[in-house]
Amino acid sequence: MTPVTDSEQIAERTTRSEILTGLRLSLPAGLGMFPLGVAFGVLVIQHGLPWWVAPALSFLAYAGSLELLLVGMLVAVTPIATIALTTFLVNFRHVFYAFSFPLRTVRGKVARLYSMYALTDESFAVTAAAPGSWTQPRLLATQVAFQVYWVGGGLAGVALGTLLPGPIAGLEFALCALFVTLTLDACRSRAQVPALVLAGVAFLLALVLTPGAVLFTALLVFVALLVVRYALSRGTGRNRESTDA
Amino acid sequence: MPDPGYLLAVLATVFVITFALRALPFAVLRPLRQSRFVVTMATWLPAGILAILAAATWQSTVAADGQTVAALIAVVVTAAVHLTCGRRTLLSVGLGTLTYIGLLSVL
Numbered sequence: 553m554t555p556v557t558d559s560e561q562i563a564e565r566t567t568r569s570e571i572l573t574g575l576r577l578s579l580p581a582g583l584g585m586f587p588l589g590v591a592f593g594v595l596v597i598q599h600g601l602p603w604w605v606a607p608a609l610s611f612l613a614y615a616g617s618l619e620l621l622l623v624g625m626l627v628a629v630t631p632i633a634t635i636a637l638t639t640f641l642v643n644f645r646h647v648f649y650a651f652s653f654p655l656r657t658v659r660g661k662v663a664r665l666y667s668m669y670a671l672t673d674e675s676f677a678v679t680a681a682a683p684g685s686w687t688q689p690r691l692l693a694t695q696v697a698f699q700v701y702w703v704g705g706g707l708a709g710v711a712l713g714t715l716l717p718g719p720i721a722g723l724e725f726a727l728c729a730l731f732v733t734l735t736l737d738a739c740r741s742r743a744q745v746p747a748l749v750l751a752g753v754a755f756l757l758a759l760v761l762t763p764g765a766v767l768f769t770a771l772l773v774f775v776a777l778l779v780v781r782y783a784l785s786r787g788t789g790r791n792r793e794s795t796d797a
Numbered sequence: 798m799p800d801p802g803y804l805l806a807v808l809a810t811v812f813v814i815t816f817a818l819r820a821l822p823f824a825v826l827r828p829l830r831q832s833r834f835v836v837t838m839a840t841w842l843p844a845g846i847l848a849i850l851a852a853a854t855w856q857s858t859v860a861a862d863g864q865t866v867a868a869l870i871a872v873v874v875t876a877a878v879h880l881t882c883g884r885r886t887l888l889s890v891g892l893g894t895l896t897y898i899g900l901l902s903v904l
Contacts (some may be wrong), residue, residue, distance in 0.1 A: 612809075668820040736876060755853070775842075
C-alpha cells in the first residue's frame with residue numbers, strides 16, 4: 553500500500569459519508585415535498601392533462617408552487633406571455649438565493665450547471681440553515697435527493713390520479729391553501745403591510761379592469777406600484793441616505 | 798384541451814426563465830448585491846406576489862364551484878391552523894383542503 557492509495561481511500565470514505573450526510577439533511581424537507589408532489593400529479597390527471605406533463609414540468613420548471621399554478625393555466629390554454637410573466641414574477645425570488653448558496657464548493661461544469669438548475673426553495677433553505685458546512689458530494693446528494701422526492705411524488709400522484717374513479721371535487725383548493733400559508737410565512741413583520749396593501753389594490757384593480765386576465769394585470773400593477781413606492785422613498789429619503797449611497 | 802405544440806412551448810418558456818433566474822445571478826453577483834433597487838424589491842415583492850396568487854387561486858376556485866362561503870371558511874381554517882399549529886405547511890394545507898372538500902359535499 554502506498555500513501556497515495558491510503559489518501560485515496562480516505563477521500564473515498566469521506567465522499568461516502570458526505571453523501572450520506574447530504575441524504576440525511578434532505579429528509580425533513582422531503583417529507584413535505586413528496587406529498588405535495590403527489591397532490592401535483594393527481595391534479596395533472598384530474599385536469600385531463602397527459603400524464604407526462606407532471607414529470608416534464610418537474611424536470612423543466614422544477615419549482616413546486618409554479619408547477620401547481622401552471623396546471624390550471626395549461627388547461628385554460630393561457631397565452632405564453634402571461635405564463636412567461638407569471639413564471640418570471642413567481643420565481644423572481646430565486647435571484648437572491650445566489651447571494652449565499654455555496655456554489656463555490658462545486659467543481660466541474662456539469663455539476664455546477666446542475667447545482668444552479670436545482671437551486672430550489674428547499675435547496676436554498678437547507679444550505680442557509682447550515683452555512684459553511686457544505687462540500688460538493690454533500691450538496692449534490694441533497695439536491696439530487698430533493699429532485700427524486702419531487703419527481704417521484706409527481707409520478708406517484710399520476711398513478712393515484714389514474715386509479716381514482718373520478719375527480720375529487722374541491723381538491724384544487726390545495727393550491728389556494730398553499731399560497732395562503734406561503735403568504736403568512738412571507739409576512740412575519742409589520743414591514744410587509746404596505747406591500748400587502750398595494751397587492752390588494754393591484755388585485756382589485758385587475759378584477760375590475762381585466763376580469764379575463766386578473767393574475768397578469770394584478771402582478772404588473774403590483775410591480776408598477778412598488779416601483780412608484782421605491783421612487784417616492786428615494787425622493788423623500790435622499791438627504792438621509794446620501795451618506796451611504 | 799391544449800395541443801402538444803402549445804405544451805412544449807410552455808415547457809420551453811418556463812425552463813428558460815426559471816433557469817436564467819437561478820443561474821444568471823451567479824454571473825452578476827456583485828452588481829446585484831450593490832443595487833439598492835434590486836435589494837429593496839427583494840424585500841417587497843415576495844409577500845405581495847404570494848398574496849396575489851392566493852387571491853387569484855381563491856377567485857378561480859369560487860368561479861369554478863360557486864361556493865363563496867365554503868371557500869372563505871376553508872381559507873380561515875387554513876390560516877388558523879397554520880398560525881396555531883406551528884406553521885406546518887402540510888398540516889395547514891391538508892386540513893384546509895379537507896374542510897373545503899367536506900363543505901362542497903354537504904352544501
